[in-house]
Amino acid sequence: MQSERLFRIGEKLVSLDKAVRIAERALEMRERGCSQQETSRQLQLDRSFISRLETIGEIRKGSRIAVIGFPLANAPEISALCRDNGLEFYMILDNNQRWEMVRDSQALDFFNRMLELVSRLRQFDTLIMITSEKWYHLAEALLDIQIIHLDLGPTPIEEDRLFAQERLEKTLQQIMKQQGRENNNIETCSGD
Numbered sequence: 001m002q003s004e005r006l007f008r009i010g011e012k013l014v015s016l017d018k019a020v021r022i023a024e025r026a027l028e029m030r031e032r033g034c035s036q037q038e039t040s041r042q043l044q045l046d047r048s049f050i051s052r053l054e055t056i057g058e059i060r061k062g063s064r065i066a067v068i069g070f071p072l073a074n075a076p077e078i079s080a081l082c083r084d085n086g087l088e089f090y091m092i093l094d095n096n097q098r099w100e101m102v103r104d105s106q107a108l109d110f111f112n113r114m115l116e117l118v119s120r121l122r123q124f125d126t127l128i129m130i131t132s133e134k135w136y137h138l139a140e141a142l143l144d145i146q147i148i149h150l151d152l153g154p155t156p157i158e159e160d161r162l163f164a165q166e167r168l169e170k171t172l173q174q175i176m177k178q179q180g181r182e183n184n185n186i187e188t189c190s191g192d
Contacts, residue, residue, distance in 0.1 A: 026050055027057070063179050064088060065172070066121055068139075069130030069152075071095035073160035078130070081165055085172050089120065092130075095160045118142050126175055130168065132157050148175070 005016040022043060029039045030050070040047040067082050069075070070093040082090035093101070102110060121127055121139075126146045129136050134155040139147055148171060152161045 023053055026053060030054065063125035063175075064123065065126045065128065065175060066090065066124040067092065067128045067130070067168070068121075068135075069093070069128075069150075069163065070098045071157055071160045072130065072152075073162045074165065075160075077165055078163060078168060081168055081172075089124065091117075095158070121145070128168070128171060128175075130163055 004018075007014045007016065022045070026039050026043055026045065029042065030036070034042075036047050036050040039045075040050050065087055066089040067078075067087060068091045069078055070091075072078055072092055072094055075092045075094045075097070079090060079092045082092065101113075105113065121143055122145065124145055126148065127139065127143065128148045128150065129139055130150045130152060132152055132155040133149070136147065136149040136151075150163070150167060150171065152163065
């Protein structure tokens with residue numbers, strides 16, 4: 001059993017583990033939709049502490065962006081780019097991985113997984129697709145969100161394709177820059 005991590009600060013004995021547990025509970029409550037006021041009341045904390053906690057841990061502001069790409073020869077590098085940009089969801093597959101997803105499933109299980117994926121993607125504001133045009137049109141029919149398509153080539157694509165990492169990076173920067181402008185306009189308007 002790991003012992004509690006304690007710090008002596010003047011007359012106080014402070015538990016780092018207790019502080020982490022309370023911070024995790026606060027963030028979980030906020031993620032579930034509780035207001036800062038309600039979270040602070042239930043956990044007996046100052047509301048300003050909840051606000052500062054969110055600011056300290058903030059990775060990215062703005063709309064939620066997801067990325068799907070397949071079949072990519074440089075899937076690990078594209079995944080790393082998504083992770084480094086703080087994206088909450090990305091599904092980057094090489095050709096073997098995408099076929100394993102189909103091969104290892106019964107038809108009903110695969111169908112249910114795809115419905116879960118569609119449901120999850122609807123929670124995002126923007127989806128970047130690095131695929132053939134066929135998959136872009138399918139996503140467009142199923143999702144009521146902004147979709148940006150970065151074409152890998154004509155359907156069917158039967159082997160891994162190398163995708164220029166800089167192209168995705170530039171697209172992400174453009175989306176985030178646009179969101180920044182929109183956020184500034186909102187702040188300017190609300191300050192009047």
